[in-house]
Amino acid sequence: MHKNISRHDGCTVTGALTVTTFLRDSATIVHGPKGCCHQAVSVLHSSMLYNECFDIPDIFSSAMDEKNIIFGGEDSLNDAIKEALDEDFRCIFIIGTCISDTIGDDIESVCAGFNEKDSVPVIPINASGFLGGSFEDGFISALKGASEIIGENCNFSDKYSDECQIKPLVNIIGEKNLEYEVDANFSEIKRLLNLLGADVNLRFIRNITFDDIQNFNCASLNIIREDTTGDIKRHFEKLTNIPCISSYPYGISNTLEFLKEAGEYLNINPDLAIKHEINYQKEMFESFSDLRGEKISFDSFGFQKADSNLFTEIARHTGIVLDSDGVTIPIPFFTPVGTGGVFHMLSQWRRFING
Amino acid sequence: MKQIALYGKGGIGKSTTSANLSAALSEKSLDILQIGCDPKHDSTRMLMHGQWIPTVLDLVREKGEGNITTEDVVFSGYNNIRCVEAGGPEPGVGCAGRGIIATFQLLEKLDALYGDVIVYDVLGDVVCGGFAMPMREGYAREVYLVTSGDFMALYAANNICKAIARLSKRSKPCCTLGGVICNSQNIEGELGLVSEFAEKINSELTGFIPRSQIVRVSEVNKKTVLEYAPESEQADVYRKLAEKIMNTNPDPDKKPTPLSMDELETLAQKYIKA
Ligand code: SF4
Numbered sequence: 001m002h003k004n005i006s007r008h009d010g011c012t013v014t015g016a017l018t019v020t021t022f023l024r025d026s027a028t029i030v031h032g033p034k035g036c037c038h039q040a041v042s043v044l045h046s047s048m049l050y051n052e053c054f055d056i057p058d059i060f061s062s063a064m065d066e067k068n069i070i071f072g073g074e075d076s077l078n079d080a081i082k083e084a085l086d087e088d089f090r091c092i093f094i095i096g097t098c099i100s101d102t103i104g105d106d107i108e109s110v111c112a113g114f115n116e117k118d119s120v121p122v123i124p125i126n127a128s129g130f131l132g133g134s135f136e137d138g139f140i141s142a143l144k145g146a147s148e149i150i151g152e153n154c155n156f157s158d159k160y161s162d163e164c165q166i167k168p169l170v171n172i173i174g175e176k177n178l179e180y181e182v183d184a185n186f187s188e189i190k191r192l193l194n195l196l197g198a199d200v201n202l203r204f205i206r207n208i209t210f211d212d213i214q215n216f217n218c219a220s221l222n223i224i225r226e227d228t229t230g231d232i233k234r235h236f237e238k239l240t241n242i243p244c245i246s247s248y249p250y251g252i253s254n255t256l257e258f259l260k261e262a263g264e265y266l267n268i269n270p271d272l273a274i275k276h277e278i279n280y281q282k283e284m285f286e287s288f289s290d291l292r293g294e295k296i297s298f299d300s301f302g303f304q305k306a307d308s309n310l311f312t313e314i315a316r317h318t319g320i321v322l323d324s325d326g327v328t329i330p331i332p333f334f335t336p337v338g339t340g341g342v343f344h345m346l347s348q349w350r351r352f353i354n355g
Numbered sequence: 356m357k358q359i360a361l362y363g364k365g366g367i368g369k370s371t372t373s374a375n376l377s378a379a380l381s382e383k384s385l386d387i388l389q390i391g392c393d394p395k396h397d398s399t400r401m402l403m404h405g406q407w408i409p410t411v412l413d414l415v416r417e418k419g420e421g422n423i424t425t426e427d428v429v430f431s432g433y434n435n436i437r438c439v440e441a442g443g444p445e446p447g448v449g450c451a452g453r454g455i456i457a458t459f460q461l462l463e464k465l466d467a468l469y470g471d472v473i474v475y476d477v478l479g480d481v482v483c484g485g486f487a488m489p490m491r492e493g494y495a496r497e498v499y500l501v502t503s504g505d506f507m508a509l510y511a512a513n514n515i516c517k518a519i520a521r522l523s524k525r526s527k528p529c530c531t532l533g534g535v536i537c538n539s540q541n542i543e544g545e546l547g548l549v550s551e552f553a554e555k556i557n558s559e560l561t562g563f564i565p566r567s568q569i570v571r572v573s574e575v576n577k578k579t580v581l582e583y584a585p586e587s588e589q590a591d592v593y594r595k596l597a598e599k600i601m602n603t604n605p606d607p608d609k610k611p612t613p614l615s616m617d618e619l620e621t622l623a624q625k626y627i628k629a
Contacts, residue, residue, distance in 0.1 A: 070457060071416055072448035104448045 015138025394443025410442025452485010
């Protein structure tokens with residue numbers, strides 16, 4: 001049995017869908033009973049609405065019934081793939097469920113059958129519902145599965161080619177598509193890269209097309225949103241030879257280190273960018289000068305271990321005093337990304353302190 | 356109507372026991388239905404004089420459930436015992452446990468689940484909740500554990516005992532432990548071991564079937580012992596077993612007490628000398 005099974009996020013199927021459904025011209029088939037698909041799509045859809053994403057992604061179910069459960073569901077999967085191929089998708093992902101895994105359906109070989117004869121890739125995602133682990137395991141499997149689309153060579157024939165020559169480009173990997181701050185976090189990373197004179201090549205995978213992925217190798221650095229297991233970094237390094245930074249920067253000094261590290265990988269002297277960022281951080285703390293001398297304490301409400309160093313550093317820079325009798329500040333569920341993230345967090349602290 | 360189920364490890368001789376038990380029961384002018392639930396589908400073969408009858412699941416696969424009639428799946432065997440084989444999916448694909456319940460439901464729909472005694476012959480060492488379903492769904496009312504002195508057979512029996520213990524905790528338990536049947540493998544100290552096992556799980560030894568050459572000879576002749584050698588001592592053993600089962604009315608308040616792995620091992624060590 002897998003450790004780290006987090007039920008509030010849904011099973012591996014939901015995790016995988018948060019990746020595959022953000023490739024715009026693809027379809028995803030959940031191979032299992034309708035219920036699995038319904039349950040995963042409900043979680044996905046409500047989180048998307050919360051993030052003001054109103055598109056309804058193309059998700060199908062192979063709708064396994066009792067007969068499939070008794071005799072195996074590979075035929076149903078075959079039919080579902082055929083049906084999806086009739087439409088205009090550029091690629092089709094297949095996500096297995098507890099049910100199809102338990103009864104021994106061989107999803108890979110069903111997909112292989114199509115890949116021999118069809119030009120549209122049919123890509124199996126190693127998921128298996130709760131049998132395969134947690135939401136996060138499904139998410140990682142889907143990133144790995146989708147990476148099969150990455151072309152061998154950089155396609156210099158399209159709009160990317162010029163930029164690719166002029167400034168170094170970076171791929172962003174594994175954005176948390178259901179996270180409320182996903183675009184704000186992305187803008188922050190883009191701002192930092194721009195400071196260095198670099199830019200974003202591709203968001204793998206967030207609202208991109210199949211053809212976009214062909215340009216993956218135009219980048220000279222990959223930045224992963226978060227890689228707690230090290231699995232994502234290992235996979236993409238092996239696959240592409242592009243160096244990897246395994247996390248978005250968090251907080252104050254870590255953001256400066258990030259600029260330094262990215263600069264090294266991109267062969268850019270980061271000194272100017274770092275100088276600029278230090279000034280920017282100073283200005284930001286100045287705008288919170290009203291908080292100087294205030295007393296606060298942190299509470300994680302049991303959700304996560306507070307990375308006290310990071311929050312203590314922010315408090316120190318602002319001139320806030322840590323005191324167990326001070327105003328209780330909840331540790332945010334997601335750690336603030338970059339200097340921009342710190343700005344938003346301090347605005348929240350101000351509300352608590354003045355509230 | 357008595358609905359009994361014989362559960363036990365694969366290869367322990369459940370089919371032989373079930374078929375001979377059904378044959379013995381039929382001598383009492385009782386109307387018997389025997390349903391084999393092993394994907395090997397050899398439960399009713401001796402009652403059918405060696406004929407492999409088509410399995411319900413094969414027919415479902417070929418014809419679809421809606422097109423199956425009682426005549427397609429229920430076959431009349433020795434002494435008018437009605438015989439059914441549930442069958443199963445290909446090994447490693449699909450779910451046999453689910454298939455068995457689907458079979459029972461189909462038979463119910465066809466009004467074929469009737470008689471004085473229904474004998475369900477169920478596999479019990481499969482690591483699949485599906486095989487406990489007949490108990491949960493109220494088909495297997497009285498469960499008899501078929502075992503020998505072999506450790507793995509006892510282990511499987513103990514597992515089924517756990518399933519019954521769990522189910523009997525429900526507000527409306529519908530399944531009780533009838534007893535333990537020892538199908539002997541000629542293991543030293545076997546009678547003592549299995550008797551003590553039965554006692555320890557808060558049950559009793561319903562029957563001890565000695566190993567006998569006549570069983571094999573009957574099988575070669577594609578018959579049950581009751582049919583091939585009705586005068587033999589072995590035939591009487593099965594008659595006695597049938598008698599005992601017909602007179603057993605398990606007390607629903609008497610809950611089975613499965614052993615822990617350690618207890619089971621200690622028990623086996625006591626009887627099995629290296
Ligand atoms: S946990 Fe398993 S059964 Fe439940 S929705 Fe996920 S795949 Fe389906």
